[in-house]
Amino acid sequence: MIRLENVSKVYKGSVVALRDISTDIQKEEFVFLVGSSGSGKSTFIKMLLKEEEPSEGTIYVAGKDIGQLPRWRVPYLRRNIGCVFQDFKLLANKTVRENVAFALEVIGRPKHIINQRVPAIIELVGLTDKLNSMPHELSGGEQQRVCIARAMVNRPPILLADEPTGNLDPSTSADIMNLLARLNESGTTVLIATHDHAVVDRSRKRVIELDGGKLVRDQVRGVYGLG
């Protein structure tokens, strides 16, 4: 589903963010991308979304070399990838329902599909009673669930999460990870960038570790700290 071949990224001013990374993430896998701040996790994620271009190497998403993708096709690449962020990135002046519906509206889905899918996905993340609440009326965990609902409502085959539990307490984090695991079981490929030890250790999933831009570990049932 996601394949990197000898990918390097050098920012101008010769800051090396990633050094010769090769890895392959299969369909329906659940993978943690770990490493300390500055290890290259964010660059990794940004390149999958084509927010950044690799300096060298090739990236395949859903079988396509995204380096060959013309600019105007980039929005269509992103429709295949749901995104969840540490800071949620919800629209403050729209309700829960509108925030989720927004993801479908901007890709031009007709109203009857929106009216059918939005309540269903909000029910899946367990927020039916908050349908018409504004984001500031929700707790952090609830906001993150809205964010996941928005990422998934379009049914993308891939879900990227950048520090999804970074702003949440441990028990809320566990809820969010359970939700992501359930999405993975229903067939979504999930890639989570994190430095939350507890979350990684509990899940016992594949772990890819970056350190100083190099891939230092790729373990099938890994934990955070041991390498």
Next chain:
Amino acid sequence: MALRVNYFVDETVSNLRRNVLLTLAAVSTVSISLLLLGVVMVGGEVLTKMVSSWEGKVELNVFLRDEATPEEVKALGSQANGMPEVDEVFFESKEEAFEEYKRMFKDSPAITENVDPNALPASYRIKLKDPNSAEPVASRLQGQPGVDEVQFGGEAMKRLLKFTGVVRTILVIAIVLTLGAAVLLIANTIRLGIYARRKEIGIMKLVGATNWFIRVPFIFEGTVQAALGALVASALIYAGKVFGLDRMQDAILFLPLTVSSGSIIRMFFTLLGIGIVIGIFGSTLALRRFLEV
């Protein structure tokens, strides 16, 4: 496609409503900038009219010799009529000149009684298309058979023309300056509005909205704001015409002080057009920065 138009309209209306303060700020900025521009335009029209009416009063007087033959007089008239710079030619006979003279001094019979009706010369009065051509036309007529003297205001008229030329130049500069100010003010307001919503634009990009899908509601909004601004500005100018210029005109009859309602309507469409063009270009330019992700 129908569904998309619905989305764009819904999105425009709800964005305008949700961001009431931004909308008000934008509409009032557009109104004020266009009002300034409109005032300069109306002022310019009034001044131009005034200046043209002065210039229209400039005419050439070609006084004829008493001994000129009817053939010479006739030839002179058709020669003047044939000149490309000439608009109209009137002939004033000796009798008519005397009548005019009596009319001018009808309150002082002592002056008219002492003048021989034959003392005043017959003349051609020539109206020109462009008062600047007075001098060359005069010099061509001077010395023709039957012509005694050609008069054309001379120095006074040259000064008048210089003055009206300066007035016109100042007007053009004023319009260019206010137009420039309006462009900058409106474009800046639009930029602020877009900047306030950059987060929204970023999210739209991340969930896979195409650039045009993001752009269109902003352009619609800019257009609506520009239209409202032009409407407010034109309404204020119209009020200014009815309560200001029209009343002044009633008090001062001899100067053309006011403008017609028709020219206010034309100005509304001009302001509307300027506003919409700035709105579209301003939002497209301002969005460019945020669309590059």
